[in-house]
Amino acid sequence: MVDLLSQYNKIKSQVDKAILDVVESSAYINGPEVKSFQQELEDYLKVKHVIPCANGTDALQIAMMALGLKPGDEVITATFTYVATAEVIALLGLKPVLVDVDVDTFGLNPDQVRAAITPKTKAIVPVHLFGQCANMDAIMEIAQEHKLFVVEDTAQAIGASYTFKNGETKMAGTMGDIGTTSFFPSKNLGCYGDGGAIFTNSDHLASEMRMIANHGQSVRYYHDRIGVNSRLDSIQAAILRCKLPHLDAYCDARRAAADFYDKAFAEVPEIKTPVRDAQSTHVFHQYTLQLSGAVGRDALVDYLQTQEIPCMIYYPVALHMQTAYRDDRYTDGSFPVTESLVQSVFSLPMHTELTNEQLTKITTAVVDFIKNNRK
Numbered sequence: 001m002v003d004l005l006s007q008y009n010k011i012k013s014q015v016d017k018a019i020l021d022v023v024e025s026s027a028y029i030n031g032p033e034v035k036s037f038q039q040e041l042e043d044y045l046k047v048k049h050v051i052p053c054a055n056g057t058d059a060l061q062i063a064m065m066a067l068g069l070k071p072g073d074e075v076i077t078a079t080f081t082y083v084a085t086a087e088v089i090a091l092l093g094l095k096p097v098l099v100d101v102d103v104d105t106f107g108l109n110p111d112q113v114r115a116a117i118t119p120k121t122k123a124i125v126p127v128h129l130f131g132q133c134a135n136m137d138a139i140m141e142i143a144q145e146h147k148l149f150v151v152e153d154t155a156q157a158i159g160a161s162y163t164f165k166n167g168e169t170k171m172a173g174t175m176g177d178i179g180t181t182s183f184f185p186s187k188n189l190g191c192y193g194d195g196g197a198i199f200t201n202s203d204h205l206a207s208e209m210r211m212i213a214n215h216g217q218s219v220r221y222y223h224d225r226i227g228v229n230s231r232l233d234s235i236q237a238a239i240l241r242c243k244l245p246h247l248d249a250y251c252d253a254r255r256a257a258a259d260f261y262d263k264a265f266a267e268v269p270e271i272k273t274p275v276r277d278a279q280s281t282h283v284f285h286q287y288t289l290q291l292s293g294a295v296g297r298d299a300l301v302d303y304l305q306t307q308e309i310p311c312m313i314y315y316p317v318a319l320h321m322q323t324a325y326r327d328d329r330y331t332d333g334s335f336p337v338t339e340s341l342v343q344s345v346f347s348l349p350m351h352t353e354l355t356n357e358q359l360t361k362i363t364t365a366v367v368d369f370i371k372n373n374r375k
């Protein structure tokens with residue numbers, strides 16, 4: 001699905017030197033590389049504060065901890081997402097309130113968000129799934145109307161931007177109160193281990209989150225609140241500093257691969273290619289298709305496996321159907337869009353190093369299988 005080695009080889013000498021410099025400096029924790037990366041990412045995102053941390057799940061947890069919520073407070077998020085989004089909400093004793101997504105963009109459905117609001121609702125967590133922003137115009141409007149926090153899960157969409165109806169353009173993760181991201185190796189800006197970061201324009205939330213990520217202390221050995229230990233390693237920061245200048249080119253390379261796929265599937269009626277929203281750029285963390293008609297999705301996935309073509313289902317089970325998150329509030333049929341997506345979606349290889357030869361092999365296999373199996 002990804003080709004991290006070829007990507008590394010193109011910047012190998014620079015990355016190798018950066019890693020070696022950290023090793024020789026012996027500033028392994030919170031060294032100058034972390035601070036420099038923080039500032040460079042602030043510039044890139046045009047956001048006031050970046051707080052590096054250990055991974056994208058921690059980023060979400062620290063964000064949630066900073067909002068001053070009480071057990072039982074409700075947080076609205078999507079049922080069609082990676083588990084981490086709802087996991088941290090539940091872990092903190094808050095109540096995840098799941099809602100359905102938009103069938104075209106896979107982002108939170110604003111009408112469903114509105115319908116899910118109760119007096120206990122305190123926050124909305126839109127997920128910019130697969131690399132495209134959720135409907136932030138509507139979500140920010142709902143949040144303002146009901147005085148709710150917005151925490152954007154930007155793990156899959158760093159580098160994307162969104163243009164509001166008033167003409168203002170902002171980077172993904174900088175529109176709400178807080179944005180979070182992950183530098184997991186396969187993410188669009190990946191390091192060579194675990195890493196994450198939190199973004200905010202609020203001085204108050206930034207100082208709270210810095211404190212939380214550092215055991216609840218701002219002065220060493222004086223703990224003002226209960227925190228966690230969540231740091232970005234200096235080595236990972238040094239690697240990210242080598243990669244950040246390439247992020248826009250990486251996004252372009254992903255979009256070029258998506259264009260190739262779009263064209264190859266344009267005449268296949270069973271395939272719905274990703275819908276590109278007019279207000280958001282798409283950075284294609286995943287290239288996710290929807291399959292309809294007589295050819296079964298699972299049969300296609302099995303066939304691609306026999307051709308040694310990677311193919312994944314993101315995600316095969318909706319959160320409200322997961323054993324850990326099942327709840328009397330939800331039954332089969334609660335969220336028809338998501339329940340249909342989990343049956344119909346499949347994702348093809350998507351990364352910065354795809355060649356036309358590989359793309360041709362992949363698209364030919366998909367198209368041929370569908371043509372040969374029409375009933």
Ligand SMILES: *Cc1c(COP(=O)(O)O)cnc(C)c1O
Nearest residue numbers: 055056057082084155156182184
């Ligand atoms: C990857 C991911 C996370 C978690 O990031 P980690 O660094 O793996 O903890 C959270 N949310 C979404 C949508 C993700 O894709």
